Amino acid sequence: MKKILTLFAVVGLFAFTGCSNNDDDVDYDTISGVFDVPNVSFTSENDYSKSVPNPSQYASDVILVYRSAGVETNGNRIWKLLPETYFTDDRGLDFTYTFQFSRDYIDIFMDGYDLDGVNSSYRLNQVFRIVIVPGDFLGTNKSVNKADYSDYNAVIKKYNINDKNVKELK
Template sequence: MRKLNLFIGALAALFIISCEGPQGPQGFDGFDGERGPAGQDGVDAIQAQVFELEGVNFTYDATDNLYDYLITFSDFTSFETLKEDVVLIYRYDGPVEFGDGAVEDSWGLLPQNYFFDEGIIQYVFSHTLFDAQVFIDGNFDLSTLSTDFTDNQILRVVIIPGEIASTGKLDTSNINSVMAHLGVTEQEIQKVTLQ
């Protein structure tokens, strides 16, 4: 009896697998991405925009007792920044040497605080779709601030599309993690030396 049931089951499975009916009607063509026109050649896969400014000199504003520097995105990239995009700015802190002799660059994500006997300074920024303004703010007379903090600074600007940044898997505090997540190598970063 078991052999008969097994034989009938195998025969039924073979029958069902080998059934083929008439082909259905042709479906409609799909829409281009996001119901818009096809992308331009070369920009479809843009994931993020990264550029580095070397030689940034902050300007002191005595009225507000702060330093500032304006970064206009269109001066360094030809891509439009959208309101959903995330703007990150890192300040180069210098090289760090480890006990084994290895040397790594140290980058700090803004905002960034420094504590002195006189008080505290903070590098902060605000941005629009077109630019970012970086400030050095503090709670003491900043006209006495060392040029080590105001002149010849290196800033790295990273503009990340909102859909990438919203995944929650991006550790923005670690610049190496951000670059790895975006698939951007050090050689691919546009580096601009300012006059």
């Protein structure tokens, strides 16, 4: 009889213990950031590139770079994820905005042929936004709800990044 009661107790323990569905945990110890790089002009003098210091603190951080493609009627900027390629009808002036980064620098540049011939509205006074998404060294941060990195607002929401106090990099 004692063995049956023990068996029922063990089975009851497993039956009434379930998985937690609490996914409201907030990570307060990771460091993320949002930085603007304003007034970037791509010319032959700067080899159609802009280099800024990398503000990331950890080697595992992920760097995303967005370009301001305009402003909505409510005043919010429209951000497009790099690399971003344009195919123009006039004279075949195809070009790409892209970036690369190292531990020390983030390089934003235009790539293509005859970049001086690209309309100045695409080359001069561009605004870029750098978003630092905290990474993890082990790669165990697997999620069913992956962020759509091409959507700036989805990234900000997914990683709970505060983009109200944006710092400028020059």
